[in-house]
Amino acid sequence: MTVKIPGAFVGVNVGFGSTSLPAAEDVVTILKAHQFTHVRLFDADRRMLNALANTGIEVMVGVTNGELLGIGESPSLAAAWINKNVGAYLPATNITAIAVGSEVLTTIPHVASVLVPAMSYLHRALVASNLNFQVKISSPQSMDVISRSFPPSTATFNSTWNSTIYQFLQFLKNTGSFYMLNAYPYYGYVSGDGIFPIEYALFQQLSPTKQIVDPNTVFRYTSMFDAMVDAAYYSMGALNFSGIPIIVTESGWPWLGGVNEPDATAENAETYNSNLIRRVVNNTGTPGWPSLPVSTYIYELFNEDKRRGPTSEKNWGMFYTNGSAVYTLSLTSLDMVTGNSSQGVFCIAKHDADSKSLETGLDWACGQGKANCLSIQVGRPCYEPDTLQNHASFAYNDYYQRTKSSGGTCDFGGTAMITSADPSHGSCVFTGSSRSEMSGISTPFSAFGPVSTLSARGTTLQVPDAAVLIPAILAMFQILSSVSICTQFCTA
Template identity: 75%
Template sequence: MPLICHFATLLHSTLELKLATCVQFRGAFVGINIGTESRNLPVPVDVVSILKARKITNVRLFDADRRMLIALANTGVEVMVGVTNEDVLGIGQSPSVAAAWINNNVAAYLPTTNITAIAVGSEVLTTIPHAASVLVPAMTHLHHALVASNLSFQVKVSSPQSMYVIDGPFPPSTAIFNSTWNSTIYQFLQFLKKTGSFYMLNAYPYYGYTDGDGIFPIEYALFQPLSSIKQIVDPNTVFRYSNMFDAMVDAVYYSMVALNFSGIPVLVTESGWPWLGGTNEPAATIENAEAYNNNLIRRVLNNSGPPSQPSVPVSTYIYELFNEDSRPGPVSKKNWGMLYTNGTAVYPFRLNYSGIISGNSSKGVFCTAKEDADPSSLEAGLDWACGPGKANCDAIQEGRPCYEPDTLPNHASFAYNDYYHKMQSAGGTCDFGGTAMFTDVDPSHGSCVFAGSSRSGRSGAITPFSAFGPVSPETARSTTMQVSEVAFLIPAILVLFHC
């Protein structure tokens, strides 16, 4: 085994196993931020009606607005409330102030309003660094108040941080926290670990792209396919990053590991793309915003994590529901909203893409190979699906109904889809090293029926083909053995990167 592959295998195994043993699997969700710096914001009851119409199940408020919390009562929507940056100092200096804040802004609304998290400030370390010393005390005081109210098991406490607290975010494997905040970050991570909370990250590939001065292609920022000459690879782990979002999340994981912390999952509290900018902001277009946010939704609902943590989903709140036209700064700052204030969409999007947001059914959803995927990666993904993944690949053998067309994407699509439908409930994903994607277009043709098709007897069925049992590696593509819930995790990465 090449030395670099041995290093990648060892490093990945350590990170993955430590986090997987500490985090209970839960399907990822896509939520949305609701900002208030708008001159024409709908009244709270109308906002909630819009949320219901759009089937939005998770929201983040930047404060603890009384009217919004009342309007959200009895809706089942999971709510993250915010401590404003102005309030962080007072709460951090006084346990009694923290207790009053919990009583007035959390306990007063539970259980009718489903408050599940508190975001303490917003990017405190980089926006109000003078408050850094009281950030963790503020979180601690709030947590103690929750404990005293018997609410700590329902409501988690954390604080959103920007990517700017990390030095050298690429390659992710060498990322570390800025030493300016070493003491605070260490205490911050200790708190998250002790309380079972999550690292809140504001991840903006838009700024990663625009600040990069052309270092990265825009396709990388938008989750769009990269040509072979534009592939982004971490030279230390040989992990291939198909998008900047995953690289940002992984940079956080590696930064935590550098301080000897693991088992803290990342929750992305903000990510999005502006749809309008000034003349000096050419990347802020409606086309790019539509591409980014729809691809982000698909990525999150894959229920998979970044390369170093493939089994740990990355739930994400999109920034944001409405434009905030009162915000200071350039044109782009005011135009991140996905909806106009009358509830109509700025551009088409589906938070419940292909019906998979609930995680209850995958009927009519298909996991297929990307036509422009790198052939070697596609071949590796196909071999893994039909081998360690235990997909039933009998149908794509020569002479069988799904052999034609005899192309790598066609065969990989069948294998990927069969694996996904068998393993979705156990955490199986539609990723395969970035070579797969979801579609609601049924790829079945002739007598070739894909799992999940309305033409199949049941979701995931590929009758009339029977299982053959264990076979040699040379004929692995006709294997249909049962697979354990976690056996696919690490072998997938090792095969995909030819280690």
């Protein structure tokens, strides 16, 4: 869903607090299918880092809050962490940043004293490995480190953390890194208790009577997001730091909430994230810093049902774990920016799907789902390789391509997923493939109803009798016609 353009990008957070996460390879397939070029991992998951190798996707890895204390007290432990979680994967995996902890000052304040030492030790290890020019180090901070964020021009950091914040900013300045900000207008709007209109939080147009203006700068703010970013810039300025760019490491909107969370809806989530993408890719800055675009990582790819707290905490994901969208973003795949269309997105069987579940899905697709399964019967172009996954992938995709415009999904009991990689091979052309357009080949439409399977792979698919008889009838008609014509005109 993102594309890297000069000065700005939209990335995505991938958390692992879900009970039904797909395999790492399938997560990467989903990222590629939606054209994400930047991804943030909350830790340094080995499987994900291996799966991201040779994709070109820029990766931000995380030192967890649990690891922070040890690293902040031991340079050797920091060096070992870099060797194990960064050096071991470069250059194949494009690691470009390390997020040290998450909202440390506001969530685990007793560890605040080791935050900057931990960052310094990690940076030394990068320098020793000659990786410091490729990999930047910072630490995501919440808006809560700012004592008063509006109006932005008067914003300052909470004085409780002045010493740590000063050291933190000095580190960023010295290493040419960036300030990582977690900016959530959802929380700003909810906690505001009606002070701000919801349109302001959702990037929607405000009426003249609802305009938000900073009385000191007379800057007009059309979104709470921009005001939050400027509040961080002004807070740094209050400590005489300038020239440190901000990257928003988390921003999003929950699509489902409890009875006391009426604003956590799919409609609001769709509106917020669509407008956020539009705002970022226009490559402009904020009212206070118009020349500094605001790259942003959306929170998040999947729901995390293991998270504690209210219902909304578990429902920020833009996609289900099979790659289907929770809601339709108006800028899906950033077509406005890339010029790409939704063509080239396919529905295939998961690599680790259970065989019996795949059989059930294949039977449904070729039966009730009315997919055209002629091409995967014996002797047909897509029969080989004769595997259950291959046959199911063809049937799943045919169903999906025919029905997605009318609400058809890529699920099949959790055995299917979305991919941008064209699964066509040899003379087998999958429905929706650009190869069919280039070659003039098209998968025959099922004119006589669906083809049904018997059970396991390798079983000859049952084809309606008419599909077999029609070619024979046509051939016989041609023979009879030629005989009739010759009877009249070929006599000696």
